[in-house]
Amino acid sequence: MAENKNDAMNSPSKAEKIIEIVGASKIFDDTVAVDNIDLYVRKGEFITFLGPSGCGKTTTLRMIAGFDIPTSGKILLGGKDITNLPPNKRPINTVFQRYALFPHYNIYDNVAFGLKLKKIPVTYVNAKGETYTKMQKLTRREIDEKVKNALAVVDLEGFEKRSVSTLSGGQQQRVAIARAIVNEPEILLLDEPLGALDLKMRKEMQIELKAMHKKLGITFIYVTHDQEEALTMSDTIVVMKDGQIQQIGTPTAIYNEPANAFVANFIGDSNLFNGTMVGKMSVRFCNRNFKCLDDFALHEKVDVVVRPEDIRMTDADKGMLKGEVISVVFKGVHYEITVKAGKTEVVVQSTESRNVGDVIGLDILPDGIHIMKKEFTVNRYDGYITKRNTVAFGDGEFECDVTQLYPGSLLDEEGYLVTADGEKLDLTDTDVTVEVGFTDIEISDDADAGGARGHIVSIIYKGDHYQVIVRTEENEEDFVLDTEDLWNENDFVSVKIPPEKIRLSLKQEAKQK
């Protein structure tokens, strides 16, 4: 996982860590919202937690604010443990998604709320010349001054006497920001603060927030599900999914060097291909070898990301790939052109247009290809059901249990599938996704023993077992399997899979007959 190391490398400032989250988890009843995350935030930085809803970003923010106490793990503020400190004792203020203004107060009282509660040490000299400090509330004049300044920062001068309900959403959000920054917190937390605003207002506020961050010089921790917002505003982005951190890095690093397929897909548009390393800095996908800049082990299965703007269109026979244009969409600045090259669809962004039906070539330069470690634990294939209710995939044919496609279904004597509702289906040629675990595949010297045949192209020792890759001849399909037996490279073997270990899922509803 690209965690702290990455952060340290990419962080623009080398300032001290202001917040450190150490192995924090948060469990609500039975759901794990945040799963053992480690993270730190540097002083003065603009850091964004980015991820789809339910990824744990808001919970992480709430743990920093003190609204949620981590189930396990620690939160440090400037090196001091604040895990159990209540929110009112933390020098942190929050801007809430729905503003959370106090509707019974006017704007002045909303902004002054924190100031009126605040006590600051004031030093006096008594008659004997000794100095002593007393905790004192701010004077009215001081509060007036600070409120006025805060409202000026958010461009709401003169709004003091207005009531909350007379303000627009954008103005309310500004009040919420003023109410938070007026307390001069060390850290400002922003929980999707622009989520409720319309697009134009959101763009304006993004720029203003960024400017505010520069001007105030305090740490901003921002939560959003909008990748564009994150890329525009942040110094550092933390991409989260399912309560775990996927990647930490600068916007450029996250965009250009996504750590995995999820990050690549979530940030920006991308073409994702299944690839295999075929040589030093050479990767094969879309039935072609490409030069690339990342080095992985030979034969390793990898995910390949190609950004649509990194693909160049050429004449039909000059490109590395050849395909037919199947759709062209005008997007304002560029055209989005979908090209079908062989079996895969490739999305291209270009300022030039093409016509649907044109056959064109596509070129991808090595620096446009980003290769990521595949985090897979199963073999996955596209297959289809044959007439005999077996499944064809990976250049072979295997016995399987087709009734798993429809829960509660049965096979009748004629080979039709009878669903739980009593419907009769003919599954022939139904497209399915096939999954087989690494440990569920056996190989045999007897070429006729299994459903598919191929040569062993790679054997990697993994401590207590070997990971073997068998590649078929026809379409170069790979079977990855774990075995305790030692084989030799280039052995010609057959692949056996027990029918109950083949997991099938429908690609689309079978045609009903």
Next chain:
Amino acid sequence: MVKKILSVALCVAVLVFIYSPILLLVVYSFTDANVIGKWEGFSFKLYADLFQNREIMRILLNTVVLALVAAVLSTVIGTAGAIGIFYSKKKVAAPLKGISQIPIINAEIVTAISLALLFSFISLYRTYFSLIVGHMVLCTPFVVLSVMPKLKQMDPNVYEAALDLGASPSTALFKVVIPQIFSGIVSGFMLSITLSLDDYIVTAFTKPRTFDTISTYVYNAVKNGTNSSTPALRALSALIFIVMIAAVLAVNLRAGKKKEGAK
């Protein structure tokens, strides 16, 4: 046209049916006769009697003081309860809310007898304590009922926002939560006053023997049908009715004005 006349006629008939007994009472409060139904000429004598009758005045005061004490205590407990239920975990909140509302559905006579039983067990039967607690049992669920929706309408983040700005939990409660649910608290309080003012059953079962509220006094006074020993009660009833009408009108007018103001 015929339809319209019929519908208006029906409405009038229903209203007459509802209000005629009270109107009758009001009309007969202006004559000086011991028995209702006998007209002995227009007079304000009953009203004069009413304000000169020390006993009735004392009982009136009893009733009002009891209602105020019970309502204030119920409002405090009910509001605290509603806030507590609202901020509890879901698993706890749902059953708590259900249980808190059972006394509303429960037959009042059952509540009254149970209270009598309980207080005789702890040797506090027919004391001021049992009376006030009895009335609180009556009123508190209604306070919870009227405060709860206000809590639900509130932005759930405002309490957290107050904490975030440095308020202690109690400051946040009094400065942010209470002001926002205040209208619910007031309506709970008003409801409690009304409930306590006209309650008979619980009062009859829990009051000290020498203590009377209007309800128990009137009941005892008119036990023998229309032949009342204290005809001044007619004047009192009429006055109570008129005060109630005035209160309802005032509340409605204010609500109407507020709505216009909001526009």
